[in-house]
Amino acid sequence: MRLSNVKTRNETGLEHVLHDMNVLTPFGKKHLKEFVPFMPGEETRLEEEFQKIEELLCLYGEKPQKIDLLLETFMDMKDVSFTIERSKNNALTVVELFEIKSLLLKMRRLSEILEGEELSQEFVLLGTAALLDELDPRNDRLDTFYLYDEFSEKLAMQRKKKRDLELKIRREQKQIKQMVESKYGISMSPKFDYVVSKSNKELVKIVHEIPELVVGDEDYMSVIFTLKNTEEIEGIIREMDALAVIIEDEELQIRERLSKRIYTFRESLLKNCEKIGKLDVTLAKAIYAKQHSCVKPIVVKDHAMEIQEGRHLIVEGILKSKGKSYCPVSIALKDGVTCITGANMGGKTVSLKLVGLVALLTQYGFFVPCREAKLGLSNYVHILIGDSQSMERGLSSFGGEMEELKEILDHSRERSLLLIDEIASGTNPIEGLALTKSLVEYLKIRPYISLITTHFDSVTVGQGIRNMQVMGLANADFRKLERELKYANRKERIDIIGKYMDYRLYSAESGEEIPKDALNIAKILGINDEIIGKAKEILDSSGWNYIETLKNEGERRKKDEK
Known part of the structure; x- marks a missing residue:
């Protein structure tokens, strides 16, 4: 059973991180394609992976020139695994012999660079000096090859x-x-x-x-x-x-003799290629962690998550490109249901993706973009983002969403992490509320961490449901905000509101009044006061009961007409 599907890895941002890593060798790229996550029960192996990253980070900090030499050596490497296999029954060409010699020289170079460093044995290359001597009878160690007179x-x-x-x-x-x-x-x-x-x-x-x-x-x-x-x-x-x-x-x-000799070193050569691939990827992880201020997550046995000042790397990168700063988010999760409520523009979906990114990065052996993170490994991670469609099968937005929800529920098992963004937003509000509430009731008794974003405040009411609220505009200076908006154009107004939004989350107690950010945003963008006032009246007086009354009244009229 896989940990996550391609859609989840894309939506959370994991694939973006993998693509953004500076993996240089063909062996590293192959290792990256064959990446498998660490699953529950493999915490010790995961800690060993983190230890290797820490070792290379230490080398990066203390001897950056060595890291530069490693990267320089990686850049010139070619994949000669097919040539190594071909040497069994074929006389290699002069060009192929040159490529093998060149690889041996780079292996020798890597060993020299890392000599004396306290690194994992996984990165220590097997000896191939004897083969290099045979391919380089003059012992000049130049990155060239010719069938020298010294061969015979x-x-x-x-x-x-x-x-x-x-x-x-x-x-x-x-x-x-x-x-x-x-x-x-x-x-x-x-x-x-x-x-x-x-x-x-x-x-x-x-x-x-x-x-x-x-x-x-x-x-x-x-x-x-x-x-x-x-x-x-x-x-x-x-x-x-x-x-x-x-x-x-x-x-x-001579070429036949050298080819047979190369094949006798086949196992060592291929093992070294694998070691170089792992070193390349682990070094790329370390450099990525350094460049993006990532930290080693603390892995615990319990199925829980605690993120302190987490940052979603893609969103952070976009904001930095625009000269804006990212507002870090903290959240604590455990088995059961946690809902994030708040208006659009409030960053609920980004918080959802952040949780998924931190979880997946951890299980793929990466450091994470947080001040601190503590979490237990999951057996299954899936994110459902609203408006999921399958045009090929002719499904509506809502239909596609329901099909994906079924897939999630069918595959979920103990220690699952389910991230669901505004389920049923593609149908009418009454049914959407009912479906969301029912889903929350279903998930809250199961051994999953379920994080759900929703506009429906009422679904958070009840025992066993935790409610996280986006700070939003709760602490904004509305007078100052309105002054800035007065002479701004449409695009500038949206950016100004975003500047005042506080995307941090806080735990909302049951019965606590929820900030009406949607109404606040509508008001400051110029929606008629009468409409805003009526909306507040509906919310303050009877809320959804009022809407239910309108629905019942409509049904009664239909019956009367019949």
Whole structure:
């Protein structure tokens, strides 16, 4: 059973964090794709993961230059796992051998950088120096590769013979060149070429008659003459061709031998690639935590959550880009139902996503964007954001929402974390209230942490239901706010109200009057006083009973009409 689905990871912001991490190696990216969360019962393993992040954070703080060297080494790595597997029954090419040598050099570099540091054994690479010695017989440790003479005495000897023959040909050609230049009064290039313009037809004709020269090449402007090979030179060339076959065969045998040797190191090489991937991802976690002021969460056995001054990373990033500050949110949750009430613009949905993000980050072994966080691991995490639609199946907004709710309830089990945003907002208020209230009653007796945002204050009434209220405009200076709004345009007015909103949560006692932020916002945006007054009258006098009366009256009239 999976911890969460893709939609939940997207809605909470986990996928954004994974995408935003600076993972550099192909091995790290592969490890990231195969990421699995830590589940209840794996708290010890999760603590070990946090310990590794702390170790790298310490190294980052004390020796940042080493971190820079690690990142620089990571950036140049290529995935050669397929080449390693191919070396079993194939002679690797020179390029493939170069890639293996290059990887070995980078493994050696990583080991040198981390030598003497107190890090997890998971990051200590297995020894591969013997293989590097075989691929680098000159021991120059340069990031290049060639089938050096040092790989084989036979190869060295045959190559020397070939070079001697090449010198012999060149000496013979020099002598012929000197003779031709002296005899015919022409000057050839050091490459034994003589270029004649086609416009000089007479000279072209004359040079054609020189027996020691042949046409080597030509273009639309000129003819290029070169020395004609003598019988002696032709004989030397045939001898060189025979040597080339011998050299090529010897090089193949060397490549076969090196390939088989590489395969004997297969297990160590692949294990090191895995270790590098884990180091890359863990270092990326540490750097991300440092850059975003994240802290190590405290993992407890009980299924509960306590977030102190939590920040939703995506929202915080958007606000920072606009020069605005983020208002941190604190919340404590345990098994049972907690409702967050408040008007739109009050940040209820962001608080819901924050809880999901902190929970998922923790279970995937990340530090979290809070001043402090304490939580127990969940078996199942799901977020239901309103207006969930499936256009392919022709479902309405409400229908899609109900289908997803069914999925949540079918998959929920002990130690679930359910995050539900304004359920039934796509239907009429009376039925929406009834459905929300019924869902709350259903969930409050189950061993889940259920956090529900709602406009319906009345669903929070009753034992076993905790109510968290958004501070909203409760402490706002309305006179100052109205002055700022007086000459602002539409977009500016919304931004100004947002500036005065307090997104912190507080626990609202049963029976406590709920701040009427929706009416306050409507009023300061210029809605008619008569409408605002009537709305307050309805809320203050009979609330939903008044709306229920209107509904009953409508039904009675329909019956009378029939």
